[in-house]
Amino acid sequence: MDPSSLGSPELQRFLNQEKDKAMLNEVVSKLTSKCWDKCITGTPGSKFSSSESACLSNCAQRYTDMSLIIMKRFQSMQ
Numbered sequence: 001m002d003p004s005s006l007g008s009p010e011l012q013r014f015l016n017q018e019k020d021k022a023m024l025n026e027v028v029s030k031l032t033s034k035c036w037d038k039c040i041t042g043t044p045g046s047k048f049s050s051s052e053s054a055c056l057s058n059c060a061q062r063y064t065d066m067s068l069i070i071m072k073r074f075q076s077m078q
Helices: 003-007 009-039 050-077
Strands: none
Touching: 009 050
């Protein structure tokens, strides 16, 4: 790699995209873990029960809403 290309706009854009992907993967992993632990209490069968499905959906929605609120709050502090 050419050392002069380390500060190039293309490289910076690529690095930012990769950082964003990593952050998204982390959020999805946390969401999955938290909601699974909260909503799936027994050994899952071949399908989720209606209460498990509703719980997972509500949990994911709440987690997403709170993440957006927190991000907006941090952005307003900058």
